Amino acid sequence: MGIAALRDRGFRWFFLARTITLITGSMSSIALAFAVLGIDNDAAALSIVLTAFTVANIVFLLLGGVVADRLPRAVVIQTSYVVDILSIGATAALLFTGTATVPALAALAAVNGASAAFVMPAMQGLIPQLTTPDHLQQANALLSFARSATTIAGPVVAGGIVALAGPAWVMVIQAAGWAAAIVFLAMVRLPPPIRGQRAGLFHDLHDGWREFWSRPWLWIVVLAFMVLNAIHVGAWGVAGPYIAKNDPLLGVAGWGWVVSAEGAGVLLMTLLLMWIPLRRPLRLGMLGMSALAIPLTLLGLHPAVPLLVIAALVAGAGVEVFSTGWNVTMMEQIPEEKLSRVSSYDMLGSYVAMPVGTLAFGWLIARVDLPALMVASAIVYAAIALGTMAVPSIWRMRRRADAVPEDVPVA
Structure with missing residues (x-):
């Protein structure tokens, strides 16, 4: 419960x-x-x-x-x-x-x-x-x-x-x-x-990096999110408002409804996840993340408010499936005394390309065909999110209570 x-x-x-x-x-x-x-x-x-x-x-x-x-x-x-x-x-x-x-x-x-x-x-x-x-x-x-x-x-x-x-x-x-x-x-x-034997700051950083790099499921997802987050902030955060302002089919007010629907999707999924266990947290999480490709495609081809609201609701729910599944996996799989260091590498890798995405899409919007840019962004986004599931340790990852020996990722 x-x-x-x-x-x-x-x-x-x-x-x-x-x-x-x-x-x-x-x-x-x-x-x-x-x-x-x-x-x-x-x-x-x-x-x-x-x-x-x-x-x-x-x-x-x-x-x-x-x-x-x-x-x-x-x-x-x-x-x-x-x-x-x-x-x-x-x-x-x-x-x-x-x-x-x-x-x-x-x-x-x-x-x-x-x-x-x-x-x-x-x-x-x-x-x-x-x-x-x-x-x-x-x-x-x-x-x-x-x-x-x-x-x-x-x-x-x-x-x-x-x-x-x-x-x-x-x-x-x-x-x-x-x-x-x-x-x-x-x-x-x-x-x-848990203090253990520590030689200093750089030793701790190296120890955290070794823990991070020893798990393919961890660093592959972080590398994927370097690109996913850059596309998200650029295509959704920059191009989305631009399309809303310049396409009467969507409009500024319509964009407000779309963004609210995304938040509502997150909120509704959090309620469900209080009751429904994620047996395969990474598999379901990356599948959920790929759902953002749907509203990105609609933004490029047909940004009608009713369709975008539904798509954004689904995408928001998918994002929350990943968020909860990822946090639970990290907390179960990483030793407690190293979890903060490994999380800092995760955050750094996930955030570092976001300013690049913002600047890149701001430059591209004025220079390329906007519908083609949005569709291409959606395709790349879905391909990366779904492609991570080809990694065995991501596909097979279970909750610790449900895991069997062959499902435990080995460094």
């Missing part, structure tokens, strides 16, 4: 902490955008601030994984939240006093990006310490449900607060949410980290 994971005391406190940071974090991203545009009404200014966050996050990811494996993970997250509170508070102070500038907000965003690089690997390593193996899928589905729900509701609330009181007050609310999360995480009781 999906609620069974909440019977685990440690996970229950972690879930409360994570939910409140998801709510306030989804609000602050909207507020920050309006704050930047209020200073300089130029998309380039907003791009500078967002890029500062992304670059800092990528630069510090591997270090964040090492630290999260060396120290108590809840303490790593709490310390990062303290840093966030200080940077968020500084942002609010600059906005309240009218002294905020784009470079100053970019510098503070970089601090937040670096801090997030420690939080994300620590959370990946923390979840299996807080719940039983039987509840692992349900725990991940619950976290996905909270993330999806807050992504839908948070921006709406933030927009109202920004309109009535200004973006600085949203930053205050976020800082308060982070402070509450620190208190909730203090209620989590964990065994001390």
Whole structure:
């Protein structure tokens, strides 16, 4: 049962902490955008601030994984939240006093990006310490449900607060949410980290890399997602809005319905995954990811709103099948004391090409036939997602409780 994971005391406190940071974090991203545009009404200014966050996050990811494996993970997250509170508070102070500038907000965003690089690997390593193996899928589905729900509701609330009181007050609310999360995480009781014999930072990085590279199912999926994510952010995130603005068959309002349908698909699938076990998490996950090729094809050939809404709903559900299946597989297959480091390599490989995809599609849209570009993107996307299933360890991967000896991937 999906609620069974909440019977685990440690996970229950972690879930409360994570939910409140998801709510306030989804609000602050909207507020920050309006704050930047209020200073300089130029998309380039907003791009500078967002890029500062992304670059800092990528630069510090591997270090964040090492630290999260060396120290108590809840303490790593709490310390990062303290840093966030200080940077968020500084942002609010600059906005309240009218002294905020784009470079100053970019510098503070970089601090937040670096801090997030420690939080994300620590959370990946923390979840299996807080719940039983039987509840692992349900725990991940619950976290996905909270993330999806807050992504839908948070921006709406933030927009109202920004309109009535200004973006600085949203930053205050976020800082308060982070402070509450620190208190909730203090209620989590964990065994001390498994230290082993470590020679230093580079030894730990090499050890994490060896663990990452020794599993073909792991690095092949990460390599695939370097391309999949680049196509996703480019074809869906850049070309999609462009088509909506210039094709009356879709329109801006229609695109809003399509994006909402994608989120609804994610939300509905998280509810199902609280009850339905994924016996073959990677096989089903990569099959689910391939579903995004359907709305990409429709965007190029016939971007009618009803068809796209249905296709986006299916694609969102497929993405969530992969997300939960991937997290569960990582948590079951990677040793606990190395999970944060391996997760940091996973995140780095998956995220690093996303800015390239954004820039590449922005360049291609103006230079090639757009329907052909979307169809070609869909074909490449589906081919890569489905092609990974030809790897035996991906095709045969089972949940640990269901595995038989020949299904265990061997380095």
